[in-house]
Amino acid sequence: MTNSPADNSPAVPDALRPWIDGVEPMGVRDELPNAFTDVPDTATKVVVRFEESGRRETLVIGPRTRATYHVEGDRHVASCVRLRLAPGTLRPLLGAPAVGLVGQVVPLSGLPTAAARRFADALAQVGPDGLVVPPGGMPSSPRTAPSSDxxxxxxxxxxxxxxxxxxxxxxxxxxxxxxxxxxxxxxxxxxxxxxxxxxxxxxxxxxxxxxxxxxxxxxxxxxxxxxxxxxxxxxxxxxxxxxxxxxxxxxxxxxxxxxxxxxxxxxx
Missing domain, CATH: 1.10.10.60 (Homeodomain-like)
Incomplete structure (x- = not known):
């Protein structure tokens, strides 16, 4: 999996900017690797995946406390966009406590809260070509988000x-x-x-x-x-x-x- 060029990617929707601390669009140019490592990570991410069949799904990936080593990457995925949530935005954004997502990968649709549904609606603007980071760059620290302290x-x-x-x-x-x-x-x-x-x-x-x-x-x-x-x-x-x-x-x-x-x- 390699990074996709961002020049022709759609801009980050305004509704998402207060919540996102980083964007990583990725596309499959060649055959996916037979082995890969997921290193420990303190962030929660939302991943929008587009399969070759046209199917689309959105996953929430919680913090990882240990590295995991995998084989046989999912070869049906054509591209994906990873959104790194800004610190402190998880509860108001998804309506879920962070501790319950540690080490978990769950469909966004599996979080039955009004906040999660609103976020899913905003993500409908994300296309398979990924996102472009605004000219000024993503905020280095989270902005004050609605419903947050x-x-x-x-x-x-x-x-x-x-x-x-x-x-x-x-x-x-x-x-x-x-x-x-x-x-x-x-x-x-x-x-x-x-x-x-x-x-x-x-x-x-x-x-x-x-x-x-x-x-x-x-x-x-x-x-x-x-x-x-x-x-x-x-x-x-x-x-x-x-x-x-x-x-x-x-x-x-x-x-x-x-x-x-x-x-x-x-x-x-």
């Missing part, structure tokens, strides 16, 4: 930023983030559970491993461990193995866990 969203975004790993700094400790934002650790944990689906600690853990995946080719293991906030290289390797199923060296040399058929997408 602006102060709650600001708090969540600030906490997520502090707990995320950046190239110039390691993530902050949960207790320090809570103190800086003038909330208790319990309040912070409840906020993440309801609006992200993960605890603050698990959120930071996944984000940190994703940084390792991104930057492993750029720096040494020791430097990578230090810059991403691990105690040492052994700590990084252990955390990576827990989330990815294999140690870093094994992963980057192609010694991966046994792949399983992607039953979820075939059933969806």
């Amino acid at each position: 602006p102060s709650r969203m600001r708090l969540l975004c600030a906490a997520m930023a502090a707990l995320s790993t950046r190239s110039d700094r390691a993530p902050a400790q949960v207790k320090d983030v809570a103190r800086e934002l003038s909330v208790s650790e319990r309040q912070l944990r409840n906020l993440f559970t309801e609006d992200v689906g993960l605890s603050p600690k698990h959120y930071a853990r996944i984000d940190r491993v994703r940084q390792v995946l991104t930057r492993a080719a750029e720096v040494s293991w020791a430097e990578l461990a230090a810059s991403t906030g691990y105690y040492d290289q052994s700590h990084m390797a252990a955390d990576f193995r827990t989330l990815m199923g294999v140690p870093p060296r094994a992963f980057f040399t192609g010694r991966l866990p046994r792949a399983t058929p992607c039953r979820t997408l075939r059933q969806a």
Whole structure:
């Protein structure tokens, strides 16, 4: 699967812009790969898939806490568009608690709420050629969305930023983030559970491993461990193995866990 050119894609519908933090249009140019990896991810996504037969379906994919390895990609899919939901918009948008979607792939039609139906209606504007990101780009942080609590969203975004790993700094400790934002650790944990689906600690853990995946080719293991906030290289390797199923060296040399058929997408 390769990224589709966005030049001739339809613009993001105005009704969607307050809710979407990123758009990834994809199209199948060649035969789908026999094997692929889904890495851990803290975001909830909505995927619109178009099959060669003309059939269309919309799926909600919750946060992934562990990597999964698959074989036999769905060869009936002609293209798809992945919409990454902005932080704090899941409950007002889909009417579902984030924690109930962790590790799940469900049809959007399986969420029988008025909010989900309105969102499905808006997605009717999404075509098989994907979406184009507006000239100014998608918002780097979520806008205030209808039916949401602006102060709650600001708090969540600030906490997520502090707990995320950046190239110039390691993530902050949960207790320090809570103190800086003038909330208790319990309040912070409840906020993440309801609006992200993960605890603050698990959120930071996944984000940190994703940084390792991104930057492993750029720096040494020791430097990578230090810059991403691990105690040492052994700590990084252990955390990576827990989330990815294999140690870093094994992963980057192609010694991966046994792949399983992607039953979820075939059933969806």
